[in-house]
Amino acid sequence: MSIKTLTQLAGDLKNGRVSSEELTRDYLTKIDLSDHNAFISVNADSAITQAKEADKKRAKGADSPLLGLPIAQKDIFCIEGTRTTCGSKILSDFEAPYTASVVENMRSHGLVTLGKTNMDEFAMGSSNETSYFGGVKNPWGSSDENLVPGGSSGGSAAAVSAQLAPAATGTDTGGSIRQPAAFCNLTGLKPSYGRCSRYGMIAFASSLDQAGPMTHTAEDAALLLNTMAGFDQKDSTSLDVPAEDFTIMLEDSLSGLKIGLPKEYVSEGLDPEVAALVESAIKEYEKLGAQLVDVSLPNSALALPSYYVIAPAEASSNLSRFDGVRYGYRAEEYENLEELYLNSRTEGFGEEVKRRIMIGAYALSSGYYDAYYSKAQKLRRLISNDFDAAFKYCDVIMGPTTPSPAFAAGSRTDDPVSMYLNDIYTIPVNLAGLPAASIPAGFTQSGLPVGLHMITPYLREAKLLNIAHQYQLVTDWHMQSPSSLGGTT
């Protein structure tokens, strides 16, 4: 089954080769037949209603670029009247009373929601294995191995990769868009912090969380970001910058582009096959006229330790709202109010969420604030300063997205710290708030996809997508589909 990009499907809708309703029904059937566990909820009736509306609008002459395209939403985004679980038991029956701004924005461009995708509980995880609704199958795994799709946006990645949706949304706090994109051969973009509104996106670590597109191509990502981004009065950290067309630079030449290669990104623990594929991708950029520059990000090694203070601290504060009183799960048995809180939270949260809440509570507890949270925020500044210094010598920084390709389900669940190491290359970007993407860069001997990670200065998403798109014009890694779908790799 050859890949259909958002761009191609938008053309098909525009030329009347297919209607939104036909397309939507087609994807709903594929979702129904799939065994990836990529979706937590599918609302077929609502999707078909939205598709019919889009077809009507088109008949009346409306022509927004993605009008009538069905996509999947990560189940972290509230949609009014729809079950929104965030992958947790504590929200397993939660019907959101309002809709996230990102979803509103996408709807106003005529996009159709097929359903809500599976994810690690409260976006805490790198394998989708912490989901209350079970793990997700990576379509790139062979029939006899169960590989993880990455996380936390694992359901979104598997859905797009298995062609159950032409595109999906994800969120990225420490790598949750880019790492699953790398594991599932997709283009995943984490925009600058503040680009996409956090309103209605269930909070994990508020100073790091950012929504973004997960697609087959950079061109698709640019189109989808156009519908997601924008200033929002309802998000106190939303960026008040003029609206941009992120497709505008796609065709620019890369002649003279300066690519920074940090020596810290070729670290111990990097799989040699991943290193070799990333190196050859960078050689391809040289053919496109780019120049390579050695840069240094000396504080990179401090990113993971500081992230595991900041993210859990913010999470422990954000997740204190789940108390079994106002919404969400309430324990059946309790003797008093204190027990109501304790039992609801103890029964409602999974282990990884509990670990992070406890680390956060410890780091924020009396007497420890300076040693942990304040220290971590100082390191955050040093990490951000490193990027500023490096960008004086280059336009983009490149390296591997992940230290290894997708791994087997269950292989890292016993040791939380080994799971955290997955995000070693992606986390510094969240701490600095920069835009970054992962794009397909080839396959290992055993046929697993590998991601090329690229980072640009603040607000340079259009340039970033240009850099990704030009590579995709001269390579076809991103158009390969897994053998389970009839692909050759």
Add this chain to the structure above:
Amino acid sequence: MALDSKTVQDIARLARLRVSVEETTKFGTELSNILDLVAQMEAADTDNIEPMTHPFDATLRMRNDQVTETNQRDKFQSIAPSAENGLYLVPRVID
């Protein structure tokens, strides 16, 4: 850094989580491992460095002091585990 079982129980109490005796050892080991990772922060000299709270060093926006929210009490309470006459119901706290 190894957390003893009393510290694990103290943290659990702060977090309003119940940790059984068997779980205390497991969480103790896991949390200690995470704190060992975190301890690598100590290697960095951060004297005279300002903490960074926001990637853009932006401050929170102000807006005019006007009522913008409408009353949606009934709607919000319709998803509560237990509510009656506009009140959230919980076990008695005062005898």
